[in-house]
Amino acid sequence: MLVAGVAIVVLFLAGVAMQATGSPEQTAATTAPASRKPVEPGVGDRVRDGKFEFVVSGVDCSRTTVGSELLKRTAKGRYCVVSLSVRNIGDRSRYFVGGAQKAFDARGISYGNEEIAGIYANRNTQTFLDKLEPGERAAGKLVFDVPRGVRLTRLELHDSLLSGGADVHLGKR
Template sequence: MSHDLRQQRRRPVRASRSVSPVKVSVAILVSAVAVVALFAAGIAAQQFSGGLPVAGQAAGASAGPATPSPSPKKTGPAFGDPVRDGQFEFTVTRVDCSKSTVGLEHIKRTAEGRFCVISLTVRNIGDDSKYFVGQAQTAYDGSGTAYDSDELAGLYANRGVEAFVQKLAPAEKVTGKLVFDVPKNVALTTLELHDSPLSGGVLAPLR
């Protein structure tokens, strides 16, 4: 055996290097911080998955059902309600747009489209006598197109009586029919009524 080999065998084996207690404490602290951070991240993810709390609402409180907003109240008169212009109060009682002719068997008038016959009551609410003229009344469809009354058809519909060309005393009322010739595909929606041809007028719904 060589001299070098014997020297190597005689060298004492070095003891393993001991770990510093300070380094161990630092490692434990870093691990603990990492665990706490992961735990906090898990809680935050769970909260976000459940949705953020509504502003003004305590965290964890469930949002109650939304209160429905009240529907707007309908304004203006309904069909059949009395309306007034000047000295007259008007009430539409019936609308019939099913006729193509009006009159008697041998004396009748035929519509170019169809006739809308509107039954109307007129009452004088003023202090003086006043004439009501049916020709001053106008009907409108949904698009705003105006239609004048057909005087001859109105005469036939009222059985030859000029119901709407007469003088009404205070508190007196008369009932008659206004007739409008409209296209077959048109539906009248509004009647504009006047106590005279120059008055402001009032709208009465026909539906």
Template sequence: MRKTTTLALIATGLVALGCGSGNTDNAGSSGGGEGAKGDDKPAKTAKVGQPARDGKFEFTVKSSKCGVAKVGSSMLGDKAQGQFCLITVNVKNIGKEAQLLDGSSQKAYTADGTEYSTDTEAGLYANQEQSTFFNEINPGNQVTGVLVFDIPKNVKLTKLELHDSAFSGGVDVALS
């Protein structure tokens, strides 16, 4: 798992150096304040298929699939310690400048509040077409990719907490 640790350290370092802009533009996020249409209540938890905003990103969770034992090809891949949960997410930059999408800033939770981080190495294999979750997205552009969580076999994820950067408040998306 040295690759995972190295990638996480690189991502954290880049965010700390200013590649992530923080959560300065919270229209529609769970951080409170006034929304884009004068709504003064914080956004509610989104559901699968509904857009949810945090900072400069609008996230739409397309699907989730758990119980996956391996990602990648028969030649190159990663095997789950327990089971992989594959969460397909579309991310659109709704800001006015490029924003770094950092997969390691995304979290998943069980009903009892246990927190799980993404498996960066497995995410590379699950997103073979491109490096989706360590990617700078220009304003108005969007990417779709897979977040991978390695969780115990008997565990069920109930929500995601999605962030536009490591320092943002995040927005919740219910998985069940």
């Protein structure tokens, strides 16, 4: 009789424990999904640094020259021409500084914007040489001279030479 009483108590406690913890099927269904890696901004996305908002609309790394037939600049490797727009989201006039912009390859090597090639590439378009008033947007091209065989993976766009920068991931092109 004592054995029967102990067995009933054990079964009762087992039932309480199962209700408290739930069955394996219930536990699996209520487990939160694995956290996903945040989506990194890429081509076409808006990013901000300081008082500027940037949108990269395209990257063309197929060129060895920029400019016209009579007035052109030749790359040491190849040119990666980045088309982007910059909008002043601040409350006073600001200049976009092309020399503050950087590009990186998969090994983390940094490449600076080649401003003279940028002048050639921006012929007949609104460039970044003008002051941007609050709310005003300018579109143009940044030009990076990279060694042949190097693939750019990321741009770091800056409001100024001293700002933290905003990353734009280039992904597979």
